[in-house]
Amino acid sequence: MxxxxxLEKLMKSFEVFPGIGPKTAERLALHVATKLTKExxxxxxxxxxxxxxxxxKCQICGSISDTDVCEICQxxxxxxxxxxxxxxxxxxxxEKTGIFHGRYHVLGGLIxxxxxxxxxxxxxxxxxxxVVKENIKEIILALSSTVSGEMTSLYICKMFEESPISVYRIxxxxxxxxxxxxxxxxxxxxxxxxxxxx
Amino acid sequence: MxxxxxLEKLMKSFEVFPGIGPKTAERLALHVATKLTKExxxxxxxxxxxxxxxxxKCQICGSISDTDVCEICQxxxxxxxxxxxxxxxxxxxxEKTGIFHGRYHVLGGLIxxxxxxxxxxxxxxxxxxxVVKENIKEIILALSSTVSGEMTSLYICKMFEESPISVYRIxxxxxxxxxxxxxxxxxxxxxxxxxxxx
Numbered sequence: 001m002x003x004x005x006x007l008e009k010l011m012k013s014f015e016v017f018p019g020i021g022p023k024t025a026e027r028l029a030l031h032v033a034t035k036l037t038k039e040x041x042x043x044x045x046x047x048x049x050x051x052x053x054x055x056x057k058c059q060i061c062g063s064i065s066d067t068d069v070c071e072i073c074q075x076x077x078x079x080x081x082x083x084x085x086x087x088x089x090x091x092x093x094x095e096k097t098g099i100f101h102g103r104y105h106v107l108g109g110l111i112x113x114x115x116x117x118x119x120x121x122x123x124x125x126x127x128x129x130x131v132v133k134e135n136i137k138e139i140i141l142a143l144s145s146t147v148s149g150e151m152t153s154l155y156i157c158k159m160f161e162e163s164p165i166s167v168y169r170i171x172x173x174x175x176x177x178x179x180x181x182x183x184x185x186x187x188x189x190x191x192x193x194x195x196x197x198x
Numbered sequence: 199m200x201x202x203x204x205l206e207k208l209m210k211s212f213e214v215f216p217g218i219g220p221k222t223a224e225r226l227a228l229h230v231a232t233k234l235t236k237e238x239x240x241x242x243x244x245x246x247x248x249x250x251x252x253x254x255k256c257q258i259c260g261s262i263s264d265t266d267v268c269e270i271c272q273x274x275x276x277x278x279x280x281x282x283x284x285x286x287x288x289x290x291x292x293e294k295t296g297i298f299h300g301r302y303h304v305l306g307g308l309i310x311x312x313x314x315x316x317x318x319x320x321x322x323x324x325x326x327x328x329v330v331k332e333n334i335k336e337i338i339l340a341l342s343s344t345v346s347g348e349m350t351s352l353y354i355c356k357m358f359e360e361s362p363i364s365v366y367r368i369x370x371x372x373x374x375x376x377x378x379x380x381x382x383x384x385x386x387x388x389x390x391x392x393x394x395x396x
Contacts, residue, residue: 016234026287033262043211044212044243045246051231055202055231064232066204089224
């Protein structure tokens, strides 16, 4: 005995999500089949269709937007500082802090030769064009402190090596509230390298 | 700055699933918006609609099925033993073992007065009718060993107290491969109660 075909198909569809294995996919599909009201299930399926039909990438920064140019890129008051992030989620995280008033550039990925992702596969070629066109004086790299993140940061540094533009990276170190006892070696090394006089 | 409306709506739709909080819902919705191909996203939304449009409960056992009467209930070779389980997933788990050749009765929930779920809210009233109609001689209760599970088991025992039908429950105890050191007290007590001569 197996699950009905339509249920098996739904499980397979859920399995493509990151962090969702066969067991969770089964649980989600069964929840749709047995617990959701018809109304809720339909509104979920419509929400998915709406997302893929209405959302696009901002033509300037590459962030997710329902307009051709996103809200932030439309804002002419923004300073001529460009923060390079991996994805739209990171834009929201920095916007929540309320301390950055510049513009963003969303790469949509990181350079990773092992997965076949080179500079052309992410939103990098447009970065140079933007810097010239928008008269950017400063770039801040806010990428994860992983191998791919470091590689991408390095690549961008090289891109602007010969130009008068200052390229910064965000500070890496001990997160606020964290215990030194539980921090890993590399974080501690970064924290030491990033020490500041008080 | 906020996410576009359609994305926010999709996040809210994902949040109704069990075990999915706001953070995971955000991750899933962003995956739909940025990583899924249009094709995959559409096939997910269609799979959801198909599930709620084609699936129904088997008129006899209450299990999920794409026919009025499920495969197992259609099988006339099945023994006149009835196993009572909470949901369709449990049916599949027992079918996988290959050692049970009886029929199933899927409750679709457990009695839980605190959540306002009484015997009438689950597939219990039909149980008595089936037992008479199908000439069942033996009932096996395979419900979780939780407060609700115990309450439901007790209720079913009482239902057949006066009848000649034997009501069994599955054995509770130490799972195979588990370490006594890590087993909780109640499991160990159940294991002791369920001891067998070797």
